[in-house]
Amino acid sequence: MGILPDEIKPAMQGVIPSHVVTCSGDGTPNASAISQVYYVDPDHVALSHQFFNKTVRNVRENPRATAWLISPATFDAWNLELEYDHSETSGPIFDTMDMQIEAIASMVGMKGIFKLRAADIYRVMTVTKNVGERIPQPDIAAPAARR
Numbered sequence: 001m002g003i004l005p006d007e008i009k010p011a012m013q014g015v016i017p018s019h020v021v022t023c024s025g026d027g028t029p030n031a032s033a034i035s036q037v038y039y040v041d042p043d044h045v046a047l048s049h050q051f052f053n054k055t056v057r058n059v060r061e062n063p064r065a066t067a068w069l070i071s072p073a074t075f076d077a078w079n080l081e082l083e084y085d086h087s088e089t090s091g092p093i094f095d096t097m098d099m100q101i102e103a104i105a106s107m108v109g110m111k112g113i114f115k116l117r118a119a120d121i122y123r124v125m126t127v128t129k130n131v132g133e134r135i136p137q138p139d140i141a142a143p144a145a146r147r
Contacts, residue, residue, distance in 0.1 A: 002042020003124050008078050011069035012039045014104045019068045020047060022054075025061035030054045035104055037067050037080070038097050040121060045080065046093055048101055049118040056120070059084045065122065077130040082122035094119045 011018075014036040021031045032055050038046040047067065049056060059065060063084040070077050088094045098116040 003127055004039065004042050004045070005127070005129075007076075008069070008071075008127065008129075009039055010073045011071040011076070011078055012037050012045070013072065014100060015072040016070045018070070020055060021066045021068075022058035023062050023064070024058045028058075030058055034067070035101050036097060037069055038093065038100070038119065040093060043124055044085070044121055045082065045124060046088075046097060046119040046121050047082075048097055048116055049087065049120045050101070050116055059120070079126075079128045079130060081125040081127075083125055085121045085123050087118040087120050089118050093121070 017033045017035060018037045019031060020034050021029060023029050034047055035050060036046075036048040038048070040046050045067070047065075055065075065082045065084065067080040067082060068077060069080070094116065097119050101116050
């Protein structure tokens with residue numbers, strides 16, 4: 001049994017963009033939005049390497065990263081602590097991610113803009129479901145009750 005629970009998979013569909021945070025070798029942080037965190041197996045994910053050259057540079061200097069994902073069905077948020085393993089520029093993972101990114105781009109009117117350069121494979125070190133950390137919705141009845 002791997003570290004990634006099945007309930008995280010909806011957060012990896014690319015419906016809500018994910019975020020990745022890295023640090024350079026000297027500790028300078030960088031945060032980027034990312035089109036896709038792809039489920040590879042119970043212990044690995046692939047991040048879509050499209051635009052984020054600084055992220056790639058940071059990971060080559062310091063192989064640790066953190067990804068933040070949100071499930072579109074439940075709005076549950078997940079934190080993944082990751083360690084870079086390798087990049088793939090062809091093969092089944094790359095091809096599937098490329099197709100999914102094209103579909104995402106087509107849905108938002110940016111077909112042909114999102115070009116997948118590589119599928120960067122990471123080992124998942126830890127996974128944390130952030131329970132109860134959603135932004136609270138305002139109580140609509142509250143202002144009237146204060147009168």
